[in-house]
Amino acid sequence: MNKIIKKPELLAPGGNMEKMKIAFQYGADAVYAAGTRFGLRAYAGNFTETELQEAIEYAHNLGKKVYVTVNIFTRDHDYEHLPEYILHLKKIQADAVIVSDPGLVYMIRKHVPDMEIHLSTQANTTNSYAAQFWAESGVKRIILARELTGSETREMIVRVKDMDIEMFVHGAMCMSYSGRCLLSNYLANRDSNRGMCTQPCRWKYHLTEEQRPGEYMPVFEDQHGTYIFNSKDLCLIRQIPEIIQMGVTSLKIEGRMKSAHYVGTVTSAYRQAIDAYCKDPDNYEFDPMWMEMLERISHRPYYTGFFYGMDPKGGQIHSSSTYVKEYDFIGLVMGYDSDKKTLKIEQRNKFSKGDEIEFHQPDGTLIHHEVKVMYNENMERVESAPHPQMTVYMPMDKPVQKGSMIRKIPV
Ligand code: SF4
The missing domain is CATH 2.40.30.10 (Translation factors)
Structure with a gap:
């Protein structure tokens, strides 16, 4: 007999208009996108206010959704324009805003109470008490911290009723805790928590001595080189049945800065896996072709992130920080x-x-x-x-x- 399962939403990155259209064409149910203000991907292309309106209309005509990221860590001066911006997003019928700052949650509840709020992974929700707190504060959906294991996610879904849970299933991982990192601020004077990360965690480092300028001494962690900061890419396509059985509302693909080819290929692979499982869970078989598709895009070596718990060595790349790319x-x-x-x-x-x-x-x-x-x-x-x-x-x-x-x- 077939299990009773709820088909989750497949949520893809909408870095710009073209990528959003490709995401929908290849099977995304929704995209997350940013306007030109208050998002965490300052270099993703992003949407002007007119484009954002067009994007939302385009999505709604297909019966799909657009969530708009407003996930910077705010300062008081940001609030001069934030209420009017959120009102504007409501007017153009954004399906939700993704925020990370409690100040923004408070402000939205006060000024635009009927705007749906999704809590960004940047808010680091790692336990059901925090999830309950956010539910009672008016948050409709929590994008869980990537550091949670599969069983912790399952427990949270059982404990916190009436809360939609979104989890990352694919894409680049930050070596820092849920993206809380100041490397870029210090080394490139660009604030990663305000959308301008230059990814210094992927740079190659040498040691220099004060009296010997220009002499770069290598830093060897082991025979393969140095990879202290260098994280593999998350890939949970093989875990789709477990994730769907857990009752996760939305499966998220990382990568608003990635190419249209990445967006189309990853969305297509996960779309097929989700559909195949939901159609006939008892006779579901993983199709190796889905994994082959994911190997065709530019990526770092894949791993399962924290899904099965912490593996201090498993998540790091032991040879190089460059992408694997064949096609x-x-x-x-x-x-x-x-x-x-x-x-x-x-x-x-x-x-x-x-x-x-x-x-x-x-x-x-x-x-x-x-x-x-x-x-x-x-x-x-x-x-x-x-x-x-x-x-x-x-x-x-x-x-x-x-x-x-x-x-x-x-x-
Ligand atoms: S430098 Fe690396 S770890 Fe830090 S925020 Fe940027 S991508 Fe994440």
């Missing part, structure tokens, strides 16, 4: 002309005649193809597509879905 994202399918049997493509990275490519369609299916002939926008035959965002036409016998991501298969 190149080379373009997006803009349309298929079934009369001329031709694909219209917008180039994103160089590709050439003879390349083996694959189309990752919005429904999750893959099509392999070899580039034999291609044309530029003047319908002249070309050997390669070297120019950023150039239009390319490619003969293709069968249709490929609009919005498909195109990757070059490594040789």
Whole structure:
């Protein structure tokens, strides 16, 4: 007999309009996005106030949601403009605001009481008493601290009724506790808690001695080098059944600064895993293809974060701080002309005649193809597509879905 399960929301990063559309196309139920003010990703592209309104209208027409991040740690002077900003977000029908500062929760309850409030992971909620406190303060949803284990999350969901729980299932991890970190403030004069982190935790460090300027002495932690700050990426796609059974409301993908290719690929993999499990939990089988898809994007080595408890060595990368990247994202399918049997493509990275490519369609299916002939926008035959965002036409016998991501298969 089938278990009774509640299908969770799949929440993807909406770094800008294009990434938001791709997230929805590849199966996200909702995105989180920032306006140009008061968010924690100052370099994510973000939405102007007009774009944010358009994004929300676009999402609502699809029956999907947009949560707006207002998750800086505020100072008193911020409140000069915050009430009017939250009122504006309510007016344009943002589905919720994501905040981390108790001052903001208080202000919103006072000035815009019908605005739904989600509590950011930056607020470090790690126990059910804190969750209860926030529930009684008017918070509708808590994005749990990433440091919680799976069983602690399960217990919290049992203990705290009437509270939606959101948890991170995929993406980069901060080596600091829930992002509370001042490295960037000190080393680059950019405040990570006000959206400007320069990621110095990924930099390479050497030792210098005061009297020997310019001499960089290496710091070796072990035979592989130094990786004291360097965290792996979280990946919980194999744990989807456990997470759904726990009753988590929303599964969150990290990465508003990441590429459209990342957003589409990760969303697609988790969409398929969630749908497959919810459709038939008793006969669910993990499809290794989902993991293969996640290996196609630029990422650091994956691990399960704190889901199974603290493993001081397991979360760190023992060799390098660079990304693992094998497949190149080379373009997006803009349309298929079934009369001329031709694909219209917008180039994103160089590709050439003879390349083996694959189309990752919005429904999750893959099509392999070899580039034999291609044309530029003047319908002249070309050997390669070297120019950023150039239009390319490619003969293709069968249709490929609009919005498909195109990757070059490594040789
Ligand atoms: S420097 Fe690294 S650990 Fe610190 S906030 Fe930035 S990403 Fe997180």
